Amino acid sequence: MAIHNAEIARIFSLLADLLEIEGANPFRVRAYRNAARTIESLPHNVEAMVREGADLSELPGIGEDLAGKIKEIVETGRLGLLEEVKSRIPGALAELVAIPGLGPKRVKVLYDALGIQDIEGLARAAKAGKLRNLPGFGAKIEEKILEELSRRATAEKRMKLITAEQFAEPLLNYLREANGVTRAIIAGSYRRRKETIGDIDILVTCRDSDPVMERFVTYDEVEHVLSKGKTRSTIVLRSGLQVDLRVVAEESYGSALQYFTGSKAHNIAVRHLAVKLGLKLNEYGVFRGETYIAGRTEEEVYRTVGLPYIEPELREDWGEVEAAQQGRLPHLVTLADIRGDLHAHTKATDGQATIEEMAAAAKAKGYDYLAITDHTKRVTVANGMDAKRLAQQLEAIDRLNERLSGMKILKSAEVDILEDGSLDLPNDILKELDLTVCSIHYKLNLSREKQTERVIRAMDNPYFTIFGHPSGRMIEERAPYAIDMERVMQAALERGCFLEVNAQPSRLDLNDVHCKMAKDMGLKVAISTDAHRTTDLDFMRFGVDQARRGWLEPSDVLNTKKWSELKSLITRA
């Protein structure tokens, strides 16, 4: 039986929740949470590591005990300790601590006093008014729980970054107009450019917080106000998005921004360094004893604890603190490094613009090249092209290239990878192309083994260049198909193929963990928009964000090269 990292992480995370409800040592609980996080973001398959006899206690936050437990999970598919805890308290209690206002203590009370073991039981008791008299509860908490339960029935989960931008940016501008505001910036996972956002954290500096707090809670999209104080307030917008506003003084801007950008795990790691230096780091600054010694800028904060500046996208406690200490932080790729786009559609298939229009838009971005990659015949819903239509398009591109100056249209196609690993156009037309993007659009539910073999077989074709949207996932909509990404990457490396970071905000595929995996393996990627209209070329920035989260530098990205260099890179031996 195959055990994936996510499964091991889930077991530790559940165990942490249940132990916390039982009142276990909070640091022991944290150890399980840290282990879950470490394993979830590990670029290697833990099961394989166990089989190869790797020493798991070398991993950060994993000691003798947890290494043994991981081994137990891999070998037996279960964890004795979790079964044991579950025999004392129901596993479903873990879902209750996810409800705002309910933490481990109150969940314990619910179970002990009323025998509540899951969301359904909680809903029945709350509706019957049984919560308000419990110790540590009251009428307000009961009401809050009822609200949350009804909200859950309809609410969205996490919000895609691009959607969050549409709500957050206007609110930010609105706050900038408040009296006395000197700076306003969005921190949190939004600033770290995570693919989805749970809530928005806004940081403001000003001398008197009252006017901006007042303006905040009276924003016309406010559904309700969760809290309002002098330094922090929280609202929920009608869209369901929760927004926190923090106000600090100018001299605390850097430390507050560092603090509220997170991630929590990164902050703990940085504070750990501060403690070792005999300093205290909080949102107001870095302190020696009672004395403020730094905090005006983030650079100053990092410098004070002995580190160079760390880019927000790296702040996930994935090794960035150690890398910073050792002076080997990556110099992350930026939008300005991008010289072209290697995946775009036109009216010939399911795009909305002509080749000329797409070319003009790419040129306006200052690109050196744009690959036209219309669908091929298997993708009938998109009016995929057969060899004859593709040949006509190639002639049109030749004619257009004669007229274009300063940029080149690359001849390409998004070729469909069939179930048996063959490509859906013959090689005698594929050989006419500058490159191919090869993707899976059908038969997404093959076994992991078959899906992996399918792709590797396709890569055996000498005209396979870039594997498009490699996991097939749609954020918050469709899970990735089962595929062994490490094997696919290894196969690509051996054959001179590459993987795509698809920049569509609903794909972002490869994800951050897989970008890092590619980098660690020495495999280059293409950041491509998969544009279906001229304005989609703007999605490049989301792809770059994702690549930065995966530690990618310009040299890791194909389309930071000029065409002559790129051409020799992608030419297979």
Add this chain to the structure above:
DNA sequence: GCCGTTTTCGGCCCGACTGTTTTCAGTCG
């Protein structure tokens, strides 16, 4: 449960807000 160039034991990040209290616990980020 992890970890150590002060430590193999005794630490483990830190502060704000709310509600239920009557000086603070619980929750949250």
